[in-house]
Amino acid sequence: xxxxxxxxxxxxxxxxxxxxxxxxxxVTLGTAVGVLPGIxxxxxxxxxxxxxxxxxxxxxxxxxxxxxxxxxxGGSTTSILLNTPGESASIVTALEGNKMARxxxxxxxxxxxxxxxxxxxLIATLGLAFIAPYIVKLxxxxxxxxxxxxxxxxxxxxxxAFGDSTLRGLTALFVGLALSVVGIDQLTGQTRLSFGVPELxxxxxxxxxxxxxxxxxxxxxxxxxxxxxxxxxxxxRGSVWMSKLDWARSWKPWLRGTFxxxxxxxxxxxxxxxxxxxxxxxxxxxxxxxxxxxxGAIEGVAGPEAANNASAAGTLVPLLTLGLxxxxxxxxxxxxFQQYGLQPGPLLFATNPQLVWxxxxxxxxxxxxxxxxxxxxxxxxxxxxxxxxxxxYAGILLFATLGTIGANPSVYELGMLxxxxxxxxxxxxxxxxxxxxxxxxxxxxxxEQQLRRALAISQGDVSVLFTSPIAAVLLVIAAAALxxxxxxxxxxxxxxxxxxxxxxx
Amino acid sequence: xxxxxxxxxxxxxxxxxxxxxxxxxxAIAGLIFWDVSRLAxxxxxxxxxxxxxxxxxxxxxxxxxxxxxxEALRNDFPERxxxxxxxxxxxxxxxxxxxxxxxxxxxxxxTGILFALTAxxxxxxxxxxxxxxxxxxxxxxxxxxxxxxxxxxxxxxxERLFF
Numbered sequence: 001x002x003x004x005x006x007x008x009x010x011x012x013x014x015x016x017x018x019x020x021x022x023x024x025x026x027v028t029l030g031t032a033v034g035v036l037p038g039i040x041x042x043x044x045x046x047x048x049x050x051x052x053x054x055x056x057x058x059x060x061x062x063x064x065x066x067x068x069x070x071x072x073x074g075g076s077t078t079s080i081l082l083n084t085p086g087e088s089a090s091i092v093t094a095l096e097g098n099k100m101a102r103x104x105x106x107x108x109x110x111x112x113x114x115x116x117x118x119x120x121x122l123i124a125t126l127g128l129a130f131i132a133p134y135i136v137k138l139x140x141x142x143x144x145x146x147x148x149x150x151x152x153x154x155x156x157x158x159x160x161a162f163g164d165s166t167l168r169g170l171t172a173l174f175v176g177l178a179l180s181v182v183g184i185d186q187l188t189g190q191t192r193l194s195f196g197v198p199e200l201x202x203x204x205x206x207x208x209x210x211x212x213x214x215x216x217x218x219x220x221x222x223x224x225x226x227x228x229x230x231x232x233x234x235x236x237r238g239s240v241w242m243s244k245l246d247w248a249r250s251w252k253p254w255l256r257g258t259f260x261x262x263x264x265x266x267x268x269x270x271x272x273x274x275x276x277x278x279x280x281x282x283x284x285x286x287x288x289x290x291x292x293x294x295x296g297a298i299e300g301v302a303g304p305e306a307a308n309n310a311s312a313a314g315t316l317v318p319l320l321t322l323g324l325x326x327x328x329x330x331x332x333x334x335x336x337f338q339q340y341g342l343q344p345g346p347l348l349f350a351t352n353p354q355l356v357w358x359x360x361x362x363x364x365x366x367x368x369x370x371x372x373x374x375x376x377x378x379x380x381x382x383x384x385x386x387x388x389x390x391x392x393y394a395g396i397l398l399f400a401t402l403g404t405i406g407a408n409p410s411v412y413e414l415g416m417l418x419x420x421x422x423x424x425x426x427x428x429x430x431x432x433x434x435x436x437x438x439x440x441x442x443x444x445x446x447x448e449q450q451l452r453r454a455l456a457i458s459q460g461d462v463s464v465l466f467t468s469p470i471a472a473v474l475l476v477i478a479a480a481a482l483x484x485x486x487x488x489x490x491x492x493x494x495x496x497x498x499x500x501x502x503x504x505x
Numbered sequence: 506x507x508x509x510x511x512x513x514x515x516x517x518x519x520x521x522x523x524x525x526x527x528x529x530x531x532a533i534a535g536l537i538f539w540d541v542s543r544l545a546x547x548x549x550x551x552x553x554x555x556x557x558x559x560x561x562x563x564x565x566x567x568x569x570x571x572x573x574x575x576e577a578l579r580n581d582f583p584e585r586x587x588x589x590x591x592x593x594x595x596x597x598x599x600x601x602x603x604x605x606x607x608x609x610x611x612x613x614x615x616t617g618i619l620f621a622l623t624a625x626x627x628x629x630x631x632x633x634x635x636x637x638x639x640x641x642x643x644x645x646x647x648x649x650x651x652x653x654x655x656x657x658x659x660x661x662x663x664e665r666l667f668f
Contacts, residue, residue: 050656051650051654051656054654054655164583165581167569167572167573167576170565170569171526171530171569171573174562174565174566174569175533177562178533178537178562178563178566181537181558181559181562185555187555188554188555190544190555192540192541192544192555192559193536193537193540193541193559195540216600219596219623220593220596220597223589223592223593223595223596223626223627224588224589224590224592224593225586225588225589226589226592389627389628390623390624390625390626390627390628390629390635391624391629393623393624393627394619394620394621394623394624394627394635394639395620395642397596397599397600397619397620397623398616398619398620398639398642398643398646399646401600401603401616401619402616402646402650402658405607405612405658405659406650406656406657406658409607409608409657409658409659411604411605411607411608414600414603414604414607415604417600418597418600418601418604421600422597425593429585429588430522430523430526430582430583430585431582431583431585448558451553451557451558452553452557452558455553455557456553460553
């Protein structure tokens with residue numbers, strides 16, 4: 001079992017004091033960010049990218065992964081106590097969790113969410129460790145055309161399979177792809193779409209785009225909603241500990257949630273929220289007292305929370321083994337790897353095993369830290385919810401611009417930030433999803449490279465893209481993921497898909 | 506995010522804003538065509554060059570533009586919530602002020618103004634209070650990130666006073 005050896009080596013890397021510190025910073029920041037309404041893990045990782053230029057790669061990647069996991073934990077707190085999900089993967093948790101909090105059972109709701117997240121995180125991270133080597137082996141037979149087909153599949157699922165409109169998803173994706181063309185062509189050195197502006201030669205910074213779209217766009221959008229009165233924070237009454245009955249009702253949903261969430265995260269289907277909806281539906285069907293659903297059923301918190309953490313770990317499977325991001329957060333983590341000149345994929349497992357396995361092992365450690373951070377310290381996180389909105393969003397913009405200024409203190413970069421912020425605001429106003437723009441910008445150049453390699457090998461013969469069996473299957477799935485939702489929506493069955501919207505991740 | 510309390514008027518006229526979006530998409534497609542046609546000569550003997558993918562993207566954008574026109578004519582876009590542009594202007598003003606002042610007044614003052622104007626956009630009207638708070642907070646952030654983490658944040662008169 002070579003995996004065990006690698007995992008032990010990884011644990012040794014992760015247990016270095018500095019790496020433990022980075023993991024702790026990551027999970028603490030991640031939880032704080034997950035708790036705060038309005039900012040998600042994608043934004044936090046984007047904000048921290050420029051700040052971590054000077055850190056070593058292993059440390060900062062461990063920190064980013066900690067933020068991702070922490071954000072998934074923290075999101076549940078907001079959903080349960082405030083009924084405003086901090087990130088879209090927690091929307092389902094709000095359904096039952098907030099009802100429980102209103103009935104004075106906020107403590108057990110938070111506990112089952114935290115312990116469920118822990119169980120799911122643990123199993124799914126081990127799943128990641130054991131599946132990754134097999135996918136790496138599979139990926140070694142992939143040539144340029146297979147990679148291109150895989151990326152097409154990721155494009156389709158991220159942009160159009162879920163959400164409420166194929167048109168708007170695809171439009172967002174192609175805006176991202178158009179932006180990805182800006183700058184110097186990687187293969188020939190030609191400048192494209194830079195219009196003689198020297199700053200555009202380097203292309204568009206992923207972090208600038210992500211921060212602008214997520215932080216500034218979101219702030220403008222919230223501000224434009226006007227004052228809707230203060231949100232009501234439910235106080236945590238009674239014990240946070242679960243009764244025997246709560247345990248008995250929770251453990252099966254945790255496991256089921258994990259086994260629903262992990263494969264969905266691992267497939268290039270994008271978004272943790274899909275797993276949470278499926279888990280909720282499953283629990284509702286299997287429950288002994290289905291009438292409790294809608295009035296605070298603990299199964300409806302336990303299952304989806306486990307599912308969302310399991311799919312967060314699942315997303316790391318395609319990211320680490322294939323270099324394929326399927327959520328906005330994963331896309332920005334990919335930018336984090338690229339910042340250090342590392343390209344996730346099968347080669348990374350061979351050339352930099354300490355880094356990869358250290359990262360995976362640190363997720364196990366981060367999971368324990370999160371359990372400790374979230375159960376006894378829950379009161380502290382709840383305090384974060386009481387920060388008044390003006391100061392909260394003023395602070396968010398302060399840190400959003402700090403990251404950009406730190407990377408490049410120029411008027412030009414801030415101008416880009418403002419322009420993309422306004423674009424993000426306009427897109428939110430008209431119901432366009434944001435994640436496809438970011439994924440398009442990051443994956444666009446990679447997909448173009450693979451396509452051109454494949455076509456260069458075949459001397460321009462396009463049919464080569466479809467003649468490899470793996471590529472053909474992937475493209476057929478991609479086509480199905482594009483066409484089936486179109487038919488469903490045309491026949492008025494679109495509401496289900498709209499609920500599964502992969503909005504922020 | 507969409508807690509529609511006061512949806513806008515329900516008219517059956519073509520959605521003008523959506524038509525505008527379609528026009529913008531078409532314009533981007535045209536821009537790509539125009540820019541890349543310049544490179545056509547440089548592609549050389551190979552059929553796939555730096556122009557292949559931009560052309561494909563431009564074609565797709567043009568197609569999406571046409572599709573948007575259809576949806577606009579059929580009023581398929583979702584109802585938009587009423588937007589209050591006052592707060593948006595305050596925040597944009599803050600960002601513009603920061604952008605212009607950054608290299609003149611330094612990080613703390615420029616970002617402090619952004620902080621105060623954002624708070625103003627969210628309803629904190631007392632600028633005489635929020636401006637000093639913002640500048641003090643930004644100065645603390647500057648000390649932490651520029652001095653301890655060695656990030657290059659521009660210094661201005663305030664920062665030079667202390668360091």
